[in-house]
Amino acid sequence: MTNPVTGRPRGGLAALSAAQITSWGLLYYSLPVAVTPISQDTGWSPTAITAALSAGLIVSAVAGIRVGRILDANGPRTVMTAGSVIGVVALLLVAWSPSLPVFFTAWIIAGFAQSAVLYPPAFAVITRWYGTDRVGPLTTLTLVGGLASTVFAPLVVALIDGLGWRGGYVVMAGVLAVITVPLHALFLNGRWSDDAGSQSAAVSKAEVRQVTRTPKFIILQIAMAMATFTLFAVTINMSSTGFRRGSFSWFPKQPRVQSRTG
Numbered sequence: 001m002t003n004p005v006t007g008r009p010r011g012g013l014a015a016l017s018a019a020q021i022t023s024w025g026l027l028y029y030s031l032p033v034a035v036t037p038i039s040q041d042t043g044w045s046p047t048a049i050t051a052a053l054s055a056g057l058i059v060s061a062v063a064g065i066r067v068g069r070i071l072d073a074n075g076p077r078t079v080m081t082a083g084s085v086i087g088v089v090a091l092l093l094v095a096w097s098p099s100l101p102v103f104f105t106a107w108i109i110a111g112f113a114q115s116a117v118l119y120p121p122a123f124a125v126i127t128r129w130y131g132t133d134r135v136g137p138l139t140t141l142t143l144v145g146g147l148a149s150t151v152f153a154p155l156v157v158a159l160i161d162g163l164g165w166r167g168g169y170v171v172m173a174g175v176l177a178v179i180t181v182p183l184h185a186l187f188l189n190g191r192w193s194d195d196a197g198s199q200s201a202a203v204s205k206a207e208v209r210q211v212t213r214t215p216k217f218i219i220l221q222i223a224m225a226m227a228t229f230t231l232f233a234v235t236i237n238m239s240s241t242g243f244r245r246g247s248f249s250w251f252p253k254q255p256r257v258q259s260r261t262g
Contacts, residue, residue: 008129013137015187016122017144019084019180023117024145025152026172027087027110028053033153037165044100052100052107059111060118067115068124076125077188083116084180088173095169117180119145128192 009015031053039046070079090110097103115121119142126137159168211217 009187009189012129012187013126013140015183016125017141019080019117019183020119020122020141020145021148021151022176022179023084023087023114024148025155026091026176027114027117029149029152030091030156030169030172031107033156034160034165034168037160041165042100044103048100049103052104055104056107056109056111056114059108060114063112063115064120067121071121071124075189075191076121077185077190079116080121080125080188081181081184083113083121084176084184086110087113087117088177088181091169091173091176095166095173117184125188128189 031049035046035049038044038049067079067083087110090106090113093106093109094103097106122141122145123138126141127134130137156168156172159171162168163171
């Protein structure tokens with residue numbers, strides 16, 4: 001199933017793209033469109049509910065450093081499959097949450113899952129698979145992932161309308177399990193091939209530090225952080241506003257797709 005020359009599994013890009021759109025749709029975009037019904041049912045403030053997602057994103061950023069090292073050393077299959085399983089557990093805990101602290105805990109756990117299944121590890125996998133030919137596959141992956149809100153926001157709303165937000169999240173956990181766990185387990189490398197590993201080893205820790213400590217790199221990261229903060233703040237508010245007005249479906253896709261292709 002794996003190309004012996006490139007170390008790239010056949011069907012890997014399609015599988016990874018399907019896993020990305022599902023993971024983004026359920027582990028990120030599901031909450032913005034569910035804020036209003038959750039708040040109405042529990043009495044928790046919308047600010048507190050979205051703060052839980054923010055806490056998870058912070059955890060994702062911090063955990064992503066360790067995830068990257070594990071992926072680089074051991075290959076993507078174990079870490080990304082485990083991330084999917086953790087995501088399933090997190091969504092089930094979201095559905096069960098009897099209190100706001102438990103709800104926060106659920107999204108913090110989801111943050112660990114996000115660090116292992118969203119764009120950063122997927123980009124690392126694509127870079128290993130395609131090397132200097134990675135631009136096209138990376139573009140494909142980001143465009144597919146960028147449609148996550150367009151595909152899943154209406155589905156999440158339909159689930160919540162039919163089953164309530166708790167029942168909806170149980171179904172979402174099942175969808176995440178059925179789609180992403182087998183895709184990650186079957187289509188990702190268990191271990192990197194010798195050729196792929198040698199490509200990574202070519203860049204030493206000293207060379208990485210030499211780049212990351214330059215003023216240009218630091219300024220770039222600050223600018224990207226500010227841009228991302230603005231982008232996602234708008235996305236969350238547009239999603240919840242659209243939910244209330246019944247015209248949500250196209251809003252979030254615009255900034256995400258543009259941010260990846262611009």
